[in-house]
Amino acid sequence: MDRELLKQIVDRYEAANFLVNRRLNAMIRELMPEELTIDQFATLRYLRMNEKSTSSELADIFCVGKSSITAIITRLFDKSLLVRIPDDKDRRVTYLALTEEGKRMCDMMEEKIHTLLSKFITQFDEQEALSFIHTFEKLAARLMQGEEYRDENHTEV
Amino acid sequence: MDRELLKQIVDRYEAANFLVNRRLNAMIRELMPEELTIDQFATLRYLRMNEKSTSSELADIFCVGKSSITAIITRLFDKSLLVRIPDDKDRRVTYLALTEEGKRMCDMMEEKIHTLLSKFITQFDEQEALSFIHTFEKLAARLMQGEEYRDENHTEV
DNA sequence: GTAGAATAGTTTAATAATAGAACTATATCA
DNA sequence: TGATATAGTTCTATTATTAAACTATTCTAC
Numbered sequence: 001m002d003r004e005l006l007k008q009i010v011d012r013y014e015a016a017n018f019l020v021n022r023r024l025n026a027m028i029r030e031l032m033p034e035e036l037t038i039d040q041f042a043t044l045r046y047l048r049m050n051e052k053s054t055s056s057e058l059a060d061i062f063c064v065g066k067s068s069i070t071a072i073i074t075r076l077f078d079k080s081l082l083v084r085i086p087d088d089k090d091r092r093v094t095y096l097a098l099t100e101e102g103k104r105m106c107d108m109m110e111e112k113i114h115t116l117l118s119k120f121i122t123q124f125d126e127q128e129a130l131s132f133i134h135t136f137e138k139l140a141a142r143l144m145q146g147e148e149y150r151d152e153n154h155t156e157v
Numbered sequence: 158m159d160r161e162l163l164k165q166i167v168d169r170y171e172a173a174n175f176l177v178n179r180r181l182n183a184m185i186r187e188l189m190p191e192e193l194t195i196d197q198f199a200t201l202r203y204l205r206m207n208e209k210s211t212s213s214e215l216a217d218i219f220c221v222g223k224s225s226i227t228a229i230i231t232r233l234f235d236k237s238l239l240v241r242i243p244d245d246k247d248r249r250v251t252y253l254a255l256t257e258e259g260k261r262m263c264d265m266m267e268e269k270i271h272t273l274l275s276k277f278i279t280q281f282d283e284q285e286a287l288s289f290i291h292t293f294e295k296l297a298a299r300l301m302q303g304e305e306y307r308d309e310n311h312t313e314v
Numbered sequence: 315g316t317a318g319a320a321t322a323g324t325t326t327a328a329t330a331a332t333a334g335a336a337c338t339a340t341a342t343c344a
Numbered sequence: 345t346g347a348t349a350t351a352g353t354t355c356t357a358t359t360a361t362t363a364a365a366c367t368a369t370t371c372t373a374c
Binding site for chain 4: 321323342344
Binding site for chain 1: 232281295
């Protein structure tokens with residue numbers, strides 16, 4: 001790929017990404033119930049799909065420090081949306097699980113977001129949408145690989 | 158597009174988007190100099206490309222309230238990365254412009270981010286990258302249209 | 315031409331997410 | 345067993361954010 005073209009593609013990616021994320025986030029924020037933030041919902045959603053994960057796992061997936069996760073988890077716990085379940089094999093470990101209310105809340109929001117995104121996605125023809133998603137997933141996979149960036153950074157000490 | 162397929166595409170989009178943004182943000186955060194946050198950089202970058210915009214314009218583009226912009230602008234001003242230039246036609250208006258140091262800082266970061274993104278983008282063949290970007294830009298354009306979501310929300314009465 | 319409405323931007327107070335360091339408790343390993 | 349590593353929390357400070365109240369202007373409709 002030629003140098004100039006690459007630069008253009010990178011620029012265009014940055015610009016589109018910025019717009020899409022800012023707009024979508026704003027739209028999703030509006031769908032949220034008063035008591036839930038986007039990051040809190042993202043946490044609920046992850047736990048909905050991954051029963052019994054831990055703070056450390058969340059910190060890894062979300063690319064933030066563990067103290068950040070503790071704060072979010074505490075807020076969700078205070079709202080009775082999840083519980084902490086100590087592992088009895090390794091007593092350092094605490095599993096996280098949604099309460100019934102947490103699941104309900106998560107499903108309700110997931111539904112609303114689905115409706116929102118569907119409006120935009122249905123504007124593309126099937127083949128274009130599938131190609132796009134396919135490339136997006138490849139990009140995601142490649143970002144997951146080049147993981148040298150972690151440690152030293154989002155883990156304390 | 159059939160209902161089940163649509164649901165799958167939306168799910169896949171959500172998952173890929175989450176991964177890509179979290180990872181990329183983490184990687185970019187690491188490139189940042191000590192004194193600059195990602196949001197501050199995004200502000201610099203916008204002003205670099207759009208000379209003489211205003212707080213209100215930034216609030217619109219970034220989909221946040223004006224007081225949020227005031228806070229970021231003040232921090233960048235304190236670091237001597239930008240200046241406020243009052244309009245002498247309409248004295249309510251204040252234009253924002255980068256200082257030379259602001260421009261240098263912005264260019265330096267832009268360069269670093271370019272290098273990072275290039276690593277990933279060059280892994281795709283030219284045609285795939287171009288199709289992807291094309292669809293991404295269409296999505297961005299459509300999100301810009303359905304703007305009913307603003308007002309009442311990110312503008313203070 | 316003036317009163318009332320709209321607009322641009324700031325201030326203030328409160329909340330959330332975050333980093334980083336210090337800490338507790340537990341487990342692993344050599 | 346003693347040193348080291350790991351899981352998670354607490355604490356402190358910073359940043360981004362909202363919402364509401366506010367100042368200073370400009371616009372507008374009468």
